[in-house]
Amino acid sequence: MLFNSINFLLFFPIVAILFYVLPHKFRWLHLLIASCIFYMFFIPEYILILIGIILIDFLAAIYIDKSEQKNKKKYLIISILATVLLLFYFKYFNFFTQNLHDFFALFGVNFNNKVHDIILPIGLSFHTFQSLSYVIEVYRGNQKAERHFGIYSLYVLFFPQLVTGPIERPQNLLTQLREKIKLNYSNLAQGFRLIIFGLFIKMVVADNLGEYVNMIYKEPEIYNSLSILIGLFFYSFQIYCDFFGYSTIAVGSALVLGYKLMDNFKNPYFSKSIGEFWQRWHISLSTWFRDYVYFSLGGNKVKIPRWSINILIVFVLSGFWHGANWTFILWGVLHGIIYLLESLFNRFIKIKAVTNQVVNAIISFFKVLKTFVLISFIWILFRAENLEKVQLILKSLVSNFNLKDDFLIDSKIWIFLGFFILLDSILFNNRFDLWCKTKNVFLRWSVYSVMIFLIILFSNVENFPFIYFQF
Amino acid sequence: MNYFYSYFLFESDLQKHSPILNLVRKVVRDKSEVIYVGESSNITFKEDDLDKRIISDIIKDDFPNKKFGSLTHPATHAGIFYQLLRNIPEKSSVKTIIVTMNLRSFDAEWIFSTLETPLQKSMVLLRDYPPLINRFMLSFRDYDIKTDKEREKQFKSKWEYEILKFPKPFKYKNVIQWDVDLCLSGIRNADSSYNDALTQLACGYVKTYAFQIVVKTNPRIKDFDKIVSLAKEKNWNLVFNLLAENVEKADELVGKELTILMKQNRDLLVERYHKNGVIVVDNLEKVHDSEFIDKNWTTEHYAENGRKIIAKNVSKALKRVFEK
Structure with a gap:
């Protein structure tokens, strides 16, 4: 169901x-x-x-x-x-x-x-x-x-x-x-809030983005570089909203019944590094690999070469867990390599801490941007059906600068995406239900009403099964 | 909220998700008295046909005083026809309906076709509820959603578990056995070499026509029954146009056992709907192999003469209706 x-x-x-x-x-x-x-x-x-x-x-x-x-x-x-x-x-x-x-x-x-x-x-x-x-x-x-x-x-x-x-x-x-x-009112209220929020981000944000992502991934060769780039970034949000949406509904449904499940996501696209991304993305899986594979292999109590191999093993297994395809394995390998490079860089190269808050904020912004762009590009391996498609997308991306295409994005898509990014920023290191709890009735119900309204009237009706169902 | 939706968004949703409704709107707007409801058999023609008109246009010739309209959409079936017909308003000029009855549409491969999900989806906004409720149902996918693989599994399971009954003992019990054996033995050329194209076509015939309609369970029967009830309710004259299949080719490639099944199904449909007071035009064997356009697959796409034969038979039936 x-x-x-x-x-x-x-x-x-x-x-x-x-x-x-x-x-x-x-x-x-x-x-x-x-x-x-x-x-x-x-x-x-x-x-x-x-x-x-x-x-x-x-x-x-x-x-x-x-x-x-x-x-x-x-x-x-x-x-x-x-x-x-x-x-x-x-x-x-x-x-x-x-x-x-x-x-x-x-x-x-x-x-x-x-x-x-x-x-x-x-x-x-x-x-x-x-x-x-x-x-x-x-x-x-x-x-x-x-x-x-x-x-x-x-x-x-x-x-x-x-x-x-x-x-x-x-x-x-x-x-x-x-x-x-x-029976506990707080659990019921929090649970239903999460269910509404989850449905909103899945049905309104993820599924509407999915329509454009599908166009790009179906025939990348007919779109110009900018359209492809937008499609790649859209996929980053599609997969996040899709999976985050599902997990949120899951946590919400369990909470209505009085059970507390773990949070699977904590604003992953605000990560400043790949390492941080994996502490915020699909947390239940990354901690599973950490606890049962990484620690079993010796964790970080081994020498650097062995530790590097352990990290790569964990990421390859994580990729392979997602699907029986070389694209997933490569996806894992790339994450592993970048994770290693970042970790080794931080270990051996010490940069003086900046005390100025504005400069710090700017640096943080660029770190977040860098991580997001890197992750978005690696998602190509996750979304493409095979390596040939990956090649085709990358080739089209770097060669179709002057191609005229009809990749017209409905303005409401930008509004939904903007609304989601705003919510995700407001909810940084917080959860929707807990955030709502602190707001007054008027604001709370306004947010619920807008979400329900959008779910009924603007959810995409193409059949987009939850992406992680296939795993 | 319903008012807001109906006023501002419903029409654009209809155009996006159920453009098929425009066909209904057109026949109503044109004040059509006779409506021909069909699928791709009523849009195809052969490139070298002198007369490229479609079946419903040819029928018009015989009734210059009647206003004809057509509800034609490829790959549709009686379930969709019913939904479209339901949307014809009470105060329309429609008096007579000719509904295409495609034998293949009773077969598992069509019933569980991968086209079914989008077709079912396109019908949700056309339901009898207020537009907002329909949109809600559409948003929450209140229709039969299955993946292509799941649908494939459904019809393959029918092929495997549905036992075929023949008047005389026959070596195959189900479609799978028949299909596999036919593929292995193959259709042979004059020099006894394996003819791949013809073998594939023969297997296609088995998979498409080797079935027996079970009235109680076949969903297409239910769809046609609903059309009959709707016609009675709206006081429409109803004609079912049972399309011609390439029985000649089926006999030549597969054998009489297959054509027996085709004819059994035809007899069942004709008898059942005659009893229900519907005129069923039986075209099953009326068109020769040479008049079928597609030579490498089973379709109801006819060349000029084929279309004319079918149109003539329907015209005859219509004359009886109008004489009444």
């Missing part, structure tokens, strides 16, 4: 009302059934894959918990392998066989690759990572193995964050799922 669908608008209030009407002991079951219904709106039979993942990790965690130290690792490895194999089969199988085929073809060997004609289960990478997070935490002794299969299933299937996160840790979500939730 999509958050921006009439189905969800009917489904969610019913689920929320029933949740508060039911006694605490039945709530987990109610949410579990609701989550299954939510997921089965996509491709019903794929729920079996999720059940498979749940079963593997549920049992593995219990065995890890019960076993002696030497056997714990064995169960952990079994669990990781089984979960990753499922992910591999659905997401990476075709990529690997195709690449093997291409590799063998270099030597004139015909590697008969079979292409699996399957639809990737929505959000598979998210469930697997959330499930793995649980097993690893149990292995590390930070979390007791959950003995209640229903509650554990709900931890993986919890519908607000089921398909694109935030990827929750068991210490946060699993613990809350056992708590008795009381």
